[in-house]
Amino acid sequence: MADGQDLNTRFSGPSESPGLLLWRTTMRWQRVMTAALAPLDLTHVQFVLLASAMWLGRNGEPPNQVQLAAQAGTEVKMTSDVVARLEAKGLIARETDPRDSRAKVIRVTPAGAAVAQRAIVAVETADAAFFGPVDEAQLVGLLQQLAGEIR
Amino acid sequence: MADGQDLNTRFSGPSESPGLLLWRTTMRWQRVMTAALAPLDLTHVQFVLLASAMWLGRNGEPPNQVQLAAQAGTEVKMTSDVVARLEAKGLIARETDPRDSRAKVIRVTPAGAAVAQRAIVAVETADAAFFGPVDEAQLVGLLQQLAGEIR
DNA sequence: CCGATTTGATCTGTGCGCAGATTATCTGTG
DNA sequence: CACAGATAATCTGCGCACAGATCAAATCGG
Numbered sequence: 001m002a003d004g005q006d007l008n009t010r011f012s013g014p015s016e017s018p019g020l021l022l023w024r025t026t027m028r029w030q031r032v033m034t035a036a037l038a039p040l041d042l043t044h045v046q047f048v049l050l051a052s053a054m055w056l057g058r059n060g061e062p063p064n065q066v067q068l069a070a071q072a073g074t075e076v077k078m079t080s081d082v083v084a085r086l087e088a089k090g091l092i093a094r095e096t097d098p099r100d101s102r103a104k105v106i107r108v109t110p111a112g113a114a115v116a117q118r119a120i121v122a123v124e125t126a127d128a129a130f131f132g133p134v135d136e137a138q139l140v141g142l143l144q145q146l147a148g149e150i151r
Numbered sequence: 152m153a154d155g156q157d158l159n160t161r162f163s164g165p166s167e168s169p170g171l172l173l174w175r176t177t178m179r180w181q182r183v184m185t186a187a188l189a190p191l192d193l194t195h196v197q198f199v200l201l202a203s204a205m206w207l208g209r210n211g212e213p214p215n216q217v218q219l220a221a222q223a224g225t226e227v228k229m230t231s232d233v234v235a236r237l238e239a240k241g242l243i244a245r246e247t248d249p250r251d252s253r254a255k256v257i258r259v260t261p262a263g264a265a266v267a268q269r270a271i272v273a274v275e276t277a278d279a280a281f282f283g284p285v286d287e288a289q290l291v292g293l294l295q296q297l298a299g300e301i302r
Numbered sequence: 303c304c305g306a307t308t309t310g311a312t313c314t315g316t317g318c319g320c321a322g323a324t325t326a327t328c329t330g331t332g
Numbered sequence: 333c334a335c336a337g338a339t340a341a342t343c344t345g346c347g348c349a350c351a352g353a354t355c356a357a358a359t360c361g362g
Contacts, residue, residue, distance in 0.1 A: 043316095043317065043318080044318095045317085045318065045319095046317095074318095074319085075318090075319060075320060077319085077320075077321095078317095078318065078319060078320080081317085081318085082317085082318080085317085100327075100328070101326085101327065101328090102326065102327045102328070103327095
């Protein structure tokens with residue numbers, strides 16, 4: 001009945017697998033981000049897409065959803081969904097690209113820019129508190145080798 | 152219109168924030184785990200709960216769902232849902248605890264133990280490939296400071 | 303013993319995350 | 333021009349992840 005006597009030899013237990021640690025740490029970090037952004041009525045992904053849209057549009061060349069997804073590292077479908085939520089909140093505006101009627105150009109509204117500014121501060125503060133205990137440069141160095149290219 | 156000229160001074164871009172890197176790296180790792188476990192018809196969370204249940208029951212003291220959730224670091228509600236799926240697949244069995252009729256004792260079935268053995272190998276292989284490029288001990292050291300206690 | 307509180311499991315509802323399919327549009331080649 | 337293939341956005345459907353509520357059973361103080 002899988003009572004384990006025969007398992008102890010080849011099943012040493014979860015121990016400290018880097019994968020499990022990575023997973024748990026990120027879930028914890030996500031909860032911290034969620035809490036930091038809740039007062040602004042933003043989820044973490046909504047924040048990432050809003051900030052990414054602002055970043056990409058900083059030189060007057062607002063992106064379409066595919067470009068935004070590539071920058072943010074999110075799925076195209078999910079980007080579509082989340083952007084629709086941001087639009088419903090009035091934080092971004094979508095209009096059909098005059099040069100490609102399939103594509104929708106994404107612009108951050110003034111309200112969106114204002115929320116984003118406050119969100120960036122909240123996220124940076126929460127991030128600093130979360131990563132305070134560790135050597136950030138060292139962690140970034142390790143993660144950059146694992147993060148892979150933006151899809 | 153938030154075109155960015157006024158933002159460049161105080162919005163330096165996403166850069167390499169450790170939080171974003173952590174998030175992207177974990178999403179990437181999750182996709183690797185998903186692919187590694189797909190042939191066994193298991194998701195990553197299902198694997199974690201199955202393996203955790205086996206681990207906790209290794210000495211003939213099978214856990215209830217709260218204990219399992221604590222070990223696996225998952226939400227109690229989600230643990231309930233996922234365990235129901237594992238039960239539907241015949242990989243675990245649930246029975247009411249005779250000493251506490253609210254609680255359900257979770258046992259890994261022989262079929263579940265067999266799948267778990269193969270899954271452990273698949274996950275360890277995929278993990279080794281994923282974390283190959285980096286110093287695992289260093290990464291584990293950093294993550295352990297951030298992972299927090301199991302809730 | 304009894305009411306108050308706690309605990310174990312589940313439900314509703316929202317929001318990612320992703321696979322697979324769909325529709326409309328664009329682009330390249332003959 | 334025509335048509336094959338690629339691309340942008342969206343849809344269905346499943347499975348986490350979590351907040352908040354529900355309900356029954358256990359436990360504790362009096």
